[in-house]
Amino acid sequence: MLEDKLLIWKFKGGSSEALCRIYRKYGDYLLALAAALLQDINTAEDVVHDVFCKLIESREKFKLAGSLKSFLATCVVNLARDKLRARKLHDCDLNEAATALDTNNPEHYAIFGEEARNLNDAIAQLAYEQREVIMLHLRGSMKFREIAAVQGISINTAKSRYRYGLQKLRTLLSDHEKKNEIN
Amino acid sequence: MKSTKNIEQSIKKLTVEPSDRIHDRILGKLLRTLDDSGRQDTLERARIWRQIMKSRLTRPFAAAIIIIGVMIAISYFGGSSEFNQAAWGQMLESMKKTPWVHASKKIEPPVFYDAIERWTCFDPSIKIYRYSDGKITYSDYSKGEGYYYKPEDKTITISPITEKYNVPGPKSPFEIVTEFFQMTDELGAEIWHKYSRVNGQQAEIIESEYVTSLGECHTRMMRDVKQNLLRSSQTTILIADTNEQVITTATYDYPESGPRDIYEAGAPRDAEVIDLRIADDAQNLLNEVQRRYDRGYGDCIAMVLQSWVREDLTQEPWNIIMFRQSGQRYRMDLYFASDIKRFENLHDQIKDDWPDLTIEQVKSYERNEATERQSVYDGTYTTNRFRNSRDDVTSNRHKGMMPLHYGDSINSLSWFEPPIHGSSKPVFKVECELLESDNEHKGLIGLRITKLPTALSRMMAQSSKDDFTRNDPVWTNSNFSLYWLDPSRDYLVIEHIEQKSDSKTINLILETKQTPSGQYYPNHIRHEFTHTLPGGQQRVNRIDKRIVLDTDPVFPEGIFEADYIFNAQ
Numbered sequence: 001m002l003e004d005k006l007l008i009w010k011f012k013g014g015s016s017e018a019l020c021r022i023y024r025k026y027g028d029y030l031l032a033l034a035a036a037l038l039q040d041i042n043t044a045e046d047v048v049h050d051v052f053c054k055l056i057e058s059r060e061k062f063k064l065a066g067s068l069k070s071f072l073a074t075c076v077v078n079l080a081r082d083k084l085r086a087r088k089l090h091d092c093d094l095n096e097a098a099t100a101l102d103t104n105n106p107e108h109y110a111i112f113g114e115e116a117r118n119l120n121d122a123i124a125q126l127a128y129e130q131r132e133v134i135m136l137h138l139r140g141s142m143k144f145r146e147i148a149a150v151q152g153i154s155i156n157t158a159k160s161r162y163r164y165g166l167q168k169l170r171t172l173l174s175d176h177e178k179k180n181e182i183n
Numbered sequence: 184m185k186s187t188k189n190i191e192q193s194i195k196k197l198t199v200e201p202s203d204r205i206h207d208r209i210l211g212k213l214l215r216t217l218d219d220s221g222r223q224d225t226l227e228r229a230r231i232w233r234q235i236m237k238s239r240l241t242r243p244f245a246a247a248i249i250i251i252g253v254m255i256a257i258s259y260f261g262g263s264s265e266f267n268q269a270a271w272g273q274m275l276e277s278m279k280k281t282p283w284v285h286a287s288k289k290i291e292p293p294v295f296y297d298a299i300e301r302w303t304c305f306d307p308s309i310k311i312y313r314y315s316d317g318k319i320t321y322s323d324y325s326k327g328e329g330y331y332y333k334p335e336d337k338t339i340t341i342s343p344i345t346e347k348y349n350v351p352g353p354k355s356p357f358e359i360v361t362e363f364f365q366m367t368d369e370l371g372a373e374i375w376h377k378y379s380r381v382n383g384q385q386a387e388i389i390e391s392e393y394v395t396s397l398g399e400c401h402t403r404m405m406r407d408v409k410q411n412l413l414r415s416s417q418t419t420i421l422i423a424d425t426n427e428q429v430i431t432t433a434t435y436d437y438p439e440s441g442p443r444d445i446y447e448a449g450a451p452r453d454a455e456v457i458d459l460r461i462a463d464d465a466q467n468l469l470n471e472v473q474r475r476y477d478r479g480y481g482d483c484i485a486m487v488l489q490s491w492v493r494e495d496l497t498q499e500p501w502n503i504i505m506f507r508q509s510g511q512r513y514r515m516d517l518y519f520a521s522d523i524k525r526f527e528n529l530h531d532q533i534k535d536d537w538p539d540l541t542i543e544q545v546k547s548y549e550r551n552e553a554t555e556r557q558s559v560y561d562g563t564y565t566t567n568r569f570r571n572s573r574d575d576v577t578s579n580r581h582k583g584m585m586p587l588h589y590g591d592s593i594n595s596l597s598w599f600e601p602p603i604h605g606s607s608k609p610v611f612k613v614e615c616e617l618l619e620s621d622n623e624h625k626g627l628i629g630l631r632i633t634k635l636p637t638a639l640s641r642m643m644a645q646s647s648k649d650d651f652t653r654n655d656p657v658w659t660n661s662n663f664s665l666y667w668l669d670p671s672r673d674y675l676v677i678e679h680i681e682q683k684s685d686s687k688t689i690n691l692i693l694e695t696k697q698t699p700s701g702q703y704y705p706n707h708i709r710h711e712f713t714h715t716l717p718g719g720q721q722r723v724n725r726i727d728k729r730i731v732l733d734t735d736p737v738f739p740e741g742i743f744e745a746d747y748i749f750n751a752q
Contacts, residue, residue, distance in 0.1 A: 014217065016214050016217055019213060019214065019217055020210065020214070023206075023209070023210050023213065027206055027209065027210070028206075031205070031206075041205075045205055045208070045209060048209055049209045049212060049213065052209070052213045053212075053213065053216055056213065056216050056217050063308075065308075065325055085700075119190075119193055119194065123194070134194065135194075138191055138194040138195050139194065139195065149474055152475070152478075152673065152702075154670060166187050166190060166191070167187075169190050170186075170187060170190060173190065
């Protein structure tokens with residue numbers, strides 16, 4: 001936390017070294033988060049790039065109130081939503097937007113490890129809001145209170161989305177295992 | 184079958200395995216972006232610096248700012264002037280590396296206080312002041328808490344604070360540079376230097392002379408050459424009106440650690456603590472409301488058609504608010520819509536379609552001459568204009584974002600701005616209480632906020648120069664607001680009752696709508712204001728508000744500039 005504050009402080013002064021350190025510290029994590037939300041590594045790369053660009057543009061006025069990791073994760077979530085919306089889809093269609101992406105394309109396979117593919121495919125089938133809560137909580141280490149703030153929902157709704165999302169994942173993975181056993 | 188815990192663990196371990204090329208690509212682009220932005224900053228600073236060196240000072244500014252400002256300015260332009268700029272630049276770097284800067288300032292003759300101590304750390308959210316009369320303020324803006332020690336009654340008051348509307352200024356010795364460059368855009372100062380020995384130590388002295396509206400100023404700073412740190416500064420102002428001389432002297436030291444709380448800043452441990460912070464459950468709700476209020480509806484145009492409601496419940500056009508938001512910038516234009524002769528108005532254009540006008544219609548009717556009030560925040564300054572007559576307009580400009588009046592923004596019609604103080608010295612005592620929903624407010628959450636006067640608010644009223652403020656009961660009487668919020672509709676304030684000693688206001692949302700992304704907003708509001716006339720008679724005014732919201736707006740270039748002219752020919 002203190003290290004992040006110092007990095008941000010130096011970054012605000014225009015230090016490229018501080019930017020590199022922030023990026024190296026959180027780049028992997030943010031890319032994984034964006035990729036999981038968007039199911040598309042190219043768009044995820046754009047999102048992470050745009051998040052940092054915005055940080056650079058607004059660095060003089062930027063004030064870090066909480067954790068830098070949570071702040072960057074929130075930016076990724078918001079931009080990921082924008083990217084999906086940019087495909088002229090309404091909120092209710094966000095689910096389709098992500099699952100409609102070709103999860104079987106070769107690039108996707110190359111990016112995600114073999115073991116993780118099934119899990120990723122299952123995550124892609126979740127409702128977008130559920131996916132967001134699960135990824136932010138488990139990958140983003142964000143508390144439900146923080147997720148509720150990001151999504152503009154109550155803490156209980158965030159918890160419900162998380163619980164139902166995990167249940168659905170469990171069912172999807174179990175179905176997949178059964179299919180494999182039959183084959 | 185995988186257990187839920189296993190799935191959670193797998194997701195935690197889930198990683199993307201991007202090639203290093205992806206990261207290199209992103210980082211490469213980012214460094215170029217940072218480099219480009221830095222180059223622009225440097226060019227801008229160089230331009231301003233040239234102006235500083237050419238011209239005399241023409242406007243007032245705080246002496247303290249030039250002290251540090253000159254020092255920081257030097258750090259950006261090493262090597263081209265007669266004195267050792269590079270060394271002063273390095274001094275700033277040395278200061279930046281110290282975790283705390285402790286400044287002790289003396290003022291002769293005393294102005295409010297004769298001495299002030301200030302601690303500044305690299306975290307600009309913490310500000311600590313200790314005054315010569317024993318008062319101490321410890322503000323932690325990141326926690327939203329302010330501590331105020333008052334030696335007269337040996338009390339420490341803890342209150343919620345915010346710096347949202349504090350006029351942005353230099354937050355620490357290290358952030359003054361931007362402020363300095365902006366101010367010195369129109370200014371100049373003569374600067375010279377010399378080497379000397381002070382208390383046996385080699386020192387470099389830098390001096391500058393300039394003129395403000397207060398009078399002639401002279402600033403002298405001393406750099407410890409060995410340690411490469413600023414050790415002292417002194418500003419002398421010869422006040423032109425009174426021929427009086429005021430000398431401000433500051434000394435600096437650089438401790439490894441600063442006060443961690445108000446006690447370490449000097450408040451006695453046995454001081455009585457008055458905790459004005461709000462209980463957790465109510466505070467959580469206030470945070471929720473504040474977050475929504477701040478976020479609003481993103482980029483949007485909100486049109487509010489306000490009608491007077493006559494006693495027979497018929498309505499007549501009163502005014503139109505056009506509120507526009509783009510990022511942090513906003514503009515609010517309030518137009519006359521009633522048929523009044525004294526002012527330009529939009530009555531003829533709007534009367535046939537009232538109250539079913541569209542945003543596009545009103546946009547085509549907008550003209551500056553028909554505005555009653557305007558507020559524009561361009562990202563740096565807020566400009567307000569008030570029309571007194573057809574040809575007479577009063578305007579003022581403030582640095583930073585100024586809060587809008589209730590009803591001027593869609594955010595304030597949907598939610599409210601929680602009453603949190605801007606400094607550690609609270610003007611009012613605020614009590615918040617959550618209320619159970621009753622039969623008339625099923626499914627709603629109630630919040631009662633009571634504002635109680637304090638000795639400070641009474642003193643502010645008494646010391647005011649205008650009669651209106653001095654006699655305004657808001658400073659001396661308690662009043663309360665009752666909010667009923669709907670958690671199922673984005674916490675919209677469905678009903679708001681404000682009770683003051685001589686008036687009562689009720690706002691009621693009659694109808695809501697949703698944006699394309701599903702966010703709720705009020706579509707129809709009834710506002711009722713009951714007040715007592717001098718003869719004791721009660722009077723009720725009713726206003727009907729119809730709101731149209733566009734969350735996918737296109738803004739013409741320059742519309743968030745204060746001087747933008749609508750429908751210019």
